[in-house]
Amino acid sequence: MDMDFRTDVHCHILPGVDDGFGSEEKSVMALQLLHERGLEHSMLTPHIYPELYPANNPESIRTRFAEVSGMLENTGVKCLVAGEHMVYQGIDAAFPAGGSFLTLPDNHILIEMSYAYESQNIRDFVFYLNATGLHPVLAHPERYSYYSMDMVEVKSIVDMDTRLQLNILSLGGFYGNTAKVKAGILLEAGLYSYLGTDLHSLSQIEQLKSLKIEKKHVPAIEKLLENNDLLWQAASSGV
Numbered sequence: 001m002d003m004d005f006r007t008d009v010h011c012h013i014l015p016g017v018d019d020g021f022g023s024e025e026k027s028v029m030a031l032q033l034l035h036e037r038g039l040e041h042s043m044l045t046p047h048i049y050p051e052l053y054p055a056n057n058p059e060s061i062r063t064r065f066a067e068v069s070g071m072l073e074n075t076g077v078k079c080l081v082a083g084e085h086m087v088y089q090g091i092d093a094a095f096p097a098g099g100s101f102l103t104l105p106d107n108h109i110l111i112e113m114s115y116a117y118e119s120q121n122i123r124d125f126v127f128y129l130n131a132t133g134l135h136p137v138l139a140h141p142e143r144y145s146y147y148s149m150d151m152v153e154v155k156s157i158v159d160m161d162t163r164l165q166l167n168i169l170s171l172g173g174f175y176g177n178t179a180k181v182k183a184g185i186l187l188e189a190g191l192y193s194y195l196g197t198d199l200h201s202l203s204q205i206e207q208l209k210s211l212k213i214e215k216k217h218v219p220a221i222e223k224l225l226e227n228n229d230l231l232w233q234a235a236s237s238g239v
């Protein structure tokens with residue numbers, strides 16, 4: 001990919017907290033490599049899902065970030081920490097009044113679902129988030145295998161005031177052809193708001209390097225990159 005990916009809104013580079021990077025050295029290496037390719041800002045978004053990562057909660061992740069942020073930022077990439085919240089039954093009760101989520105800037109909150117089945121409470125939960133003044137951003141909808149190719153179900157979630165985040169590697173078919181086709185459909189429909197790497201490993205940087213964006217998708221991707229930058233700026237202006 002030869003476009004300027006200056007701001008990433010979704011990655012698993014915070015080391016040692018989830019299924020992403022397992023060591024500080026590899027995290028530093030990843031940020032160095034991405035910085036060489038133009039990355040300036042990274043939002044680190046570890047999974048927050050008690051069933052799979054019982055030790056992860058907003059406080060523990062903030063503490064971990066405080067330990068390593070200096071080392072990570074020595075790469076030249078400025079970082080902030082947020083979370084990728086799995087939508088599970090009872091999540092609204094676990095985070096009363098919505099005040100304690102680990103959010104992205106400007107009251108955005110990154111949420112995800114299982115790749116195998118839809119969260120039963122997804123619609124109730126995005127309604128709840130909006131009611132508490134947060135803006136839900138659904139991660140990688142193109143990867144949810146239970147949605148039909150026309151993505152009509154995703155559109156209904158967007159209609160409930162939900163933004164969508166595209167995984168850039170979906171466009172290269174790295175998660176399979178179905179995800180690639182769905183990503184194209186959502187992109188051409190103008191339904192995405194943000195772009196993320198969802199980076200979990202160094203090998204995915206090789207995939208990023210080899211990624212070719214189809215010419216017809218370039219303007220839409222540039223718009224998403226601009227939205228990413230604006231989201232970062234919202235953080236630095238204290239919104």
Ligand SMILES: [Fe+2]
Pocket residue numbers: 010011012084139198
């Ligand atoms: Fe992720």
